[in-house]
Amino acid sequence: MxxxxxxxxxxxxxxxxxxxxxxxxxxxxxxxxxxxxxxxxxxxxxxxxxFNPVWSYFGYDEANYTTMKDGKKLLSELAVLSKNPVYVRVHNLLNTGDGKVALKWSSTNAYTEDKEGKPVYDWTGVDAIFDVMVQRGMKPIAEIGFMPEALSTKPQPYQHHWQPGVPYDSVFTGWAYPPTDYKKWGELVYQWVKHCKEKYGEKEVKSWCWEVWNEPNIGYWKGTMEKYFALYDYAADAVKRACPDAVIGGPTSTGPRWDKAAEFLKAFLQHCVDGKNNATGEMGAPLDYISFHAKGNPTVVNNQVRMNMAVQLQDVSRGFEIVHSFPSLKKLPIIIGEFDPEGCAACSVKFNPQNAYRNGTMYSSYTAASFAQLYALAKKYDVNLQGAVSWSFEFEDQPWFAGFRDLATNGIDKPVLNVFRMFGMMKGxxxxxxxxxxxxxxxxxxxxxxxxxxxxxxxxxxxxxxxxxxxxxxxxxxxxxxxxxxxxxxxxxxxxxxxxxxxxxxxxxxxxxxxxxxxxxxxxxxxxxxxxxxxxxxxxxxxxxxxxxxxxxxxxxxxxxxxxxxxxxxxxx
Incomplete structure (x- = not known):
């Protein structure tokens, strides 16, 4: 320059x-x-x-990375990007297991049952994760999921063993199924939120975002749409009973450019407006913000990567259009729960050559250009965009620059992280x-x-x-x-x-x-x-x-x- x-x-x-x-x-x-x-x-x-800080949202599958060496280092760097709070969204917070991390997997063992089938709650794992965030002034987007083994209607096999190159659908195992008992599910959520309020204080918990599940319109949810609505109703009711002013949202569905995803988002919003609440029997369900995802689609053309921002922005456009079509909801905050150049952070270049953009300046320039479009689209559709989660973090103990979608590798920041440092400097x-x-x-x-x-x-x-x-x-x-x-x-x-x-x-x-x-x-x-x-x-x-x-x-x-x-x-x- x-x-x-x-x-x-x-x-x-x-x-x-x-x-x-x-x-x-x-x-x-x-x-x-x-x-x-x-x-x-x-x-x-x-x-x-x-200038709303829509960029100050980050997320990742592997919740247990939060407490590891490079994960803590990166979170410390993200926390000081600006004076605005940084929000962090992670999967697998309620999964059953020993806490050992793997690609697209984590566990906290928050819920088990004794021999009589009575709930046993252990918040040690989730507390360790939230502690790292809260100590740095960060705000959890507390994803309520996935299904503990003891509550799953199809618990076996439970933990997946997915690796790059293996069919993606193999990740959808026992944790993706509906609960055996929705009241037990609701009580689990109630006890979790109640515990967080007691540990961190009501004021702190009120500043978080809670959400129910992830992408329930595809394999992440092995139930029907109606059963997801029940899952949401019981969870949202539990959150509000434990902390009435807590913020709850959903459905964090996939990109609405896809007609079936658009139909799911519309049906969910309509349910929240006037559907019968499965938990209370009343009309409608609590909804404080709306979330859906948006992904691009890189390909390989003439042995070179070709990015495609259009499909990602089409997801955003249609999602905004749907939200705007609901008069009573169109002013609610929107959080784009995942906003990325494509759909699999843990898919490496070795098996997915279209992901070769991730290490260098193609990723950083794409990020600057794509995030900038969000402001224009929010204005065009007259919606209240609060944030867009970059589903990119780090992958602990992996080869250097292995081609994962991450902000840092082995404790070293990639060029893309510096775009967020630039965003963090801007204000006014x-x-x-x-x-x-x-x-x-x-x-x-x-x-x-x-x-x-x-x-x-x-x-x-x-x-x-x-x-x-x-x-x-x-x-x-x-x-x-x-x-x-x-x-x-x-x-x-x-x-x-x-x-x-x-x-x-x-x-x-x-x-x-x-x-x-x-x-x-x-x-x-x-x-x-x-x-x-x-x-x-x-x-x-x-x-x-x-x-x-x-x-x-x-x-x-x-x-x-x-x-x-x-x-x-x-x-x-």
Whole structure:
């Protein structure tokens, strides 16, 4: 990336692959003949709404990773992304077992029964998981699931032994079945919430989100839709009895772009509005927020990965449309329970070559571009988007850069985590971004970024005395990436001078993967190499505190951003 003040720059040569030059400093770096030119105008007076931290939500299957070495380290990093609380959603919180972790599996042994069939509750495992979150100021999205072995209508086989390369449906074993007794199920939930209120305090528990199950419209639930409604009713009733002001939501169903998933979401919402409650016999069910999932669909074309953001955004669009169609629900908060480039975090590149995007800058630029669309879609459909869960965490004791969908590998942060660090720095109110030559929201929803033109655009926020601008240069096909020349015009800045800083993610900045490859892609990493990789995984500041002259409220800059690059500019006055 090159950034320069067009009116105040003089000509000179400065060494380095990435330069940020302001005011009277000069920059000269070759501008490639085929690069795209993008003209972006941002007016500090054109506020479009609040900048809600929809990005500050993360999740993972393996709940027991929470208490492990690298899991704790990563959660500590996520917790300090910004002053906004970070929400964490995990599967398998009620599974029966010994607490040993495996891919797509965890257990806490929270519920068993004695010889007379009476419940035995043991909160040690779930407490250990929630303790790690609460101690860091994080907020659990407490997923009520899955079915304890003693309550399952088909308990055997119970624990699955899935590995990459094995058919995915093999994960759906005894934990996915309805309960033998819905009253026992409700009492389990009641005792759990009651215990949490006693341990953490009512005020703390009221700040969490509770939800019932995960993707009950597919193999995660081996009952009918009506039986899921009963499962929800008994759980929601139990949550409210234990803590009346607790927040409960659902159905966390799969992407509603799929007609059957859309029908499930509609039926669930209708049940919550006026269906007969299986637990109370009354009309309707408690619902404080609505959740569904949205996934992209990468493929391999000509031996290269091609991303597809369109299907992910179509999930979001149809979900928002469905929520908006319910007059009494359309203002409820929406949490997109999983928002990812595809559907299997634990599926590695070895067996799924379309997942080769995960280690480098394709993942980081996709994340910046896709999350930015959520704000526009929420405004279009007039819904209350609260958050979007990135189903990406870490995989303990796995090979380095094995190609899992994760934020860090063996304690080393990947480039994608630095996008969330950028989001975390932004604050204030969102500003309108005028970029007439970029792809429109509808073009991306319809066709993603498959053509010759990359998707270059920005997200901007205005704080009390600072302006933040995140810019990305994204393409679905890495072979079509190209450097973009961006002319940036900032208007109505209420000052005569400012200081500017910049941060960058590209092949050579904020990129531990590039450094790891330069080290020879080692699987045995020395202490010195670990320190080098750890530093490379942090968000890199390109320049800071440079003085900028503002002429009649205007700043004009030109910057060059590499393909799949993401940069954050911060102007302070």
């Amino acid at each position: 090159i950034l320069k003040n067009l009116k105040n720059a003089t000509t000179g040569l400065i060494a380095g692959s990435c330069i940020f030059a302001i005011a009277c400093a000069a920059v000269l770096q070759p501008v490639f003949a085929q690069q795209l030119t993008s003209n972006i105008t941002i007016d500090a007076k054109k506020v479009t709404g609040p 109110k969102m500003l309108e971004v005028n970029n007439p030559n970029t792809l429109s929201l509808q073009q991306i929803v319809d066709s993603s970024v498959h053509g010759d033109q990359p998707y270059v655009n920005a997200l901007a926020t205005l704080g009390t005395r600072e302006l933040y601008i995140m810019l990305w240069n994204y393409h679905d096909d890495d072979s079509k990436k190209s450097t973009a020349l961006i002319n940036l015009a900032l208007e109505n800045i209420p000052a005569t001078k400012a200081s500017a800083s910049s941060y960058l993610i590209d092949e050579t900045h904020s990129n531990s993967y590039t450094v790891w490859k330069e080290l020879g892609s080692p699987q045995e990493v020395s202490a010195a190499q670990f320190s080098q990789l750890e530093k490379a995984g942090q968000l890199q500041t390109v320049e800071t505190g440079k003085q900028v002259v503002i002429e009649k409220g205007n700043i004009h800059y030109q910057l060059s951003l590499a393909g799949q690059g993401v940069t954050l500019l911060k102007f302070t006055w």
